[in-house]
């Protein structure tokens with residue numbers, strides 16, 4: 120990208136406008152995109168490629184004093200690790216790849232205190248296989264129309280793979296390649312079931328731990344510096360000794376003392392439009408809608424945004440993670456790049472007249 124973009128920027132074919140979008144309105148048959156500083160741009164076609172929303176915050180966090188909240192940080196915040204002392208006990212809320220990254224960062228900073236990783240299911244990302252295996256398994260069948268059938272097929276394919284000495288990871292690599300068509304074949308009710316019962320299982324097998332992270336986690340568990348907790352964070356009390364986190368676990372209520380809490384809860388896709396004022400405005404005007412399964416913005420397989428009435432709009436597209444409602448899986452760069460390319464092909468194919476397209480993204 121670094122090599123390919125500059126000539127187009129130099130020629131003016133691509134204009135990079137560094138402003139935060141505040142309002143998007145319809146003006147005649149164009150979109151008017153207005154920035155925070157009052158400048159505006161007109162476009163025939165608009166692609167909403169606004170990326171991941173901020174992480175979800177456990178509701179208890181918002182009820183605390185300023186002194187307590189200063190020790191509870193979103194793990195991606197620039198100052199997340201600044202105040203953590205080398206021996207301070209830390210609770211990381213979340214146990215996905217971002218939590219593993221946080222663990223690695225603490226280690227790199229020379230932190231030697233205890234670290235607990237909290238998750239509702241207790242499931243952790245699984246390790247990569249190594250060894251350069253190719254994807255294994257055929258998931259192109261049109262018969263995989265329920266969450267149960269899909270699960271059975273994955274299990275059977277893993278058995279076949281293992282019988283041939285191929286690791287289970289290769290099966291998930293094949294599954295990943297077919298994820299959009301498999302998702303699209305699932306009726307709404309089955310998508311709901313998949314999200315309710317299988318999403319975490321899919322995530323820990325699909326989004327696997329890098330070997331470096333796996334090693335740091337393994338060492339931490341072996342020397343009892345790292346603990347895995349299963350439960351829900353239901354309260355936080357701030358007293359003179361630090362923070363007391365109340366956890367609801369399967370065994371009942373328990374308390375956990377720490378000095379700092381890092382939130383690694385992952386992007387909160389529920390009601391995607393509510394995260395940004397301009398998206399909320401577009402939803403209010405009926406141009407877009409957050410999808411009912413809480414995955415992003417409702418759109419069709421071509422990436423066209425669905426209006427509040429459910430009609431696809433051929434001048435308004437959704438690109439990247441917020442387009443997950445139509446594709447199921449749109450997180451990794453390879454999948455996002457493929458969707459972006461097909462979106463561009465469609466726009467080029469459909470629009471005969473000269474078009475100015477604005478992609479909302481100030482940092483390229």
Ligand SMILES: Cc1cc2nc3c(=O)[nH]c(=O)nc-3n(C[C@H](O)[C@H](O)[C@H](O)COP(=O)(O)OP(=O)(O)OC[C@H]3O[C@@H](n4cnc5c(N)ncnc54)[C@H](O)[C@@H]3O)c2cc1C
Nearest residue numbers: 138139140168169170171439440450451452479480481482
């Ligand atoms: C911690 C982390 C680690 C990851 N690791 C990997 C990995 O190892 N491999 C992998 O394949 N994927 C990884 N991903 C996923 C991948 O990086 C993201 O899914 C991908 O970057 C999303 O690309 P995007 O262009 O759609 O969105 P982003 O890169 O999020 O870009 C969205 C853009 O929209 C702009 N924007 C939003 N709102 C406005 C507004 N109102 N006005 C103007 N501009 C706006 C933002 O400023 C930003 O420039 C990771 C993601 C995270 C969070």
